Amino acid sequence: QKEVEQDPGPLSVPEGAIVSLNCTYSNSAFQYFMWYRQYSRKGPELLMYTYSSGNKEDGRFTAQVDKSSKYISLFIRDSQPSDSATYLCALVNRDDKIIFGKGTRLHILP
Amino acid sequence: DTGVSQDPRHKITKRGQNVTFRCDPISEHNRLYWYRQTLGQGPEFLTYFQNEAQLEKSRLLSDRFSAERPKGSFSTLEIQRTEQGDSAMYLCASSPRGAAYEQYFGPGTRLTVT
Numbered sequence: 775q776k777e778v779e780q781d782p783g784p785l786s787v788p789e790g791a792i793v794s795l796n797c798t799y800s801n802s803a804f805q806y807f808m809w810y811r812q813y814s815r816k817g818p819e820l821l822m823y824t825y826s827s828g829n830k831e832d833g834r835f836t837a838q839v840d841k842s843s844k845y846i847s848l849f850i851r852d853s854q855p856s857d858s859a860t861y862l863c864a865l866v867n868r869d870d871k872i873i874f875g876k877g878t879r880l881h882i883l884p
Numbered sequence: 885d886t887g888v889s890q891d892p893r894h895k896i897t898k899r900g901q902n903v904t905f906r907c908d909p910i911s912e913h914n915r916l917y918w919y920r921q922t923l924g925q926g927p928e929f930l931t932y933f934q935n936e937a938q939l940e941k942s943r944l945l946s947d948r949f950s951a952e953r954p955k956g957s958f959s960t961l962e963i964q965r966t967e968q969g970d971s972a973m974y975l976c977a978s979s980p981r982g983a984a985y986e987q988y989f990g991p992g993t994r995l996t997v998t
Contacts, residue, residue: 823986876925
């Protein structure tokens with residue numbers, strides 16, 4: 775079993791819809807959970823990071839962590855065509871080791 | 885601009901040649917990371933520095949790869965005797981000390997080995 779699983783998509787949704795992106799992980803040692811956005815041929819851009827189970831909101835983005843289920847989510851409200859990108863989850867364990875998911879390609883249709 | 889910068893942005897080289905990439909981190913960050921990313925994959929960790937000390941190297945970092953951060957500021961990643969399998973995007977990131985969860989990436993160097 776891979777340490778982090780992320781559906782590669784592509785995921786296509788109409789503009790204005792709520793987007794749900796998810797990752798599952800197998801190792802309970804992960805402590806920090808991050809979401810990055812990556813446009814084509816660019817470096818990843820840090821969107822949010824969170825430590826504890828629960829929700830963290832930043833504008834149209836909400837990160838959700840369920841440590842008991844080893845499941846993390848990123849929700850995007852009022853999605854825009856400019857949100858079209860690849861979204862990567864990343865997890866950090868107690869030894870500061872980072873593991874990235876493969877990324878989910880998201881297309882917001884105008 | 886005070887973000888992470890990388891140079892060059894693109895590099896095309898012939899198999900067997902050596903290449904060197906440079907990364908300039910955010911100035912107040914003392915951690916610097918190197919990753920490799922291939923199409924359809926997330927970044928894969930290669931190595932990281934805290935100040936000038938190289939603290940960890942991935943098994944992905946074969947003996948043809950070497951990284952340095954001589955004065956704890958910029959870093960270089962050298963690949964010797966390049967192979968076609970080295971073709972990838974090489975990403976650099978930096979973070980404050982003890983905040984591996986707060987990494988900021990540069991634009992990457994895209995390497996093509998022909």
